Amino acid sequence: MKIKNDRHSKILQEASKLWGKDFQRDMVVEECGELIVAIKHNARGRILFSDVEEELADVLITVNQLLQDEDAFGRVNEIVKRKLNRLQMRVLMDKHHLEFWPECFNSGLALDIERALVRGCPLCTLKNECVEACEAND
Numbered sequence: 001m002k003i004k005n006d007r008h009s010k011i012l013q014e015a016s017k018l019w020g021k022d023f024q025r026d027m028v029v030e031e032c033g034e035l036i037v038a039i040k041h042n043a044r045g046r047i048l049f050s051d052v053e054e055e056l057a058d059v060l061i062t063v064n065q066l067l068q069d070e071d072a073f074g075r076v077n078e079i080v081k082r083k084l085n086r087l088q089m090r091v092l093m094d095k096h097h098l099e100f101w102p103e104c105f106n107s108g109l110a111l112d113i114e115r116a117l118v119r120g121c122p123l124c125t126l127k128n129e130c131v132e133a134c135e136a137n138d
Helices: 006-043 049-066 070-097 110-119 126-137
Strands: none
Touching: 006 049
């Protein structure tokens, strides 16, 4: 998620220029670590979800600092689109066909969705629905 507010974007650019990419990478790692700890503590009831939200905000800020280079943001954005399309396929498959392809799903091989889509479902046309949904999002 790219921060689009002009004032905030300018702050991110200034921070990125001032401290450089190496520092930004280290900050992303540190903030991700803090987010992991916050999520685990929240799951155990030790902190509130608002504390997790604080750490999420820190991660988003530091990631946005790292993505100040437009080329990097464009490449990451394309990867995000591709992964969201794949997630959409997985949701459709799990939602409608978990019981129809036990060899792909019950074995824990959720990554076999693409293979299952190529074969097609013998009971309906979900393959076509998935392909059309993915093409519509491109």
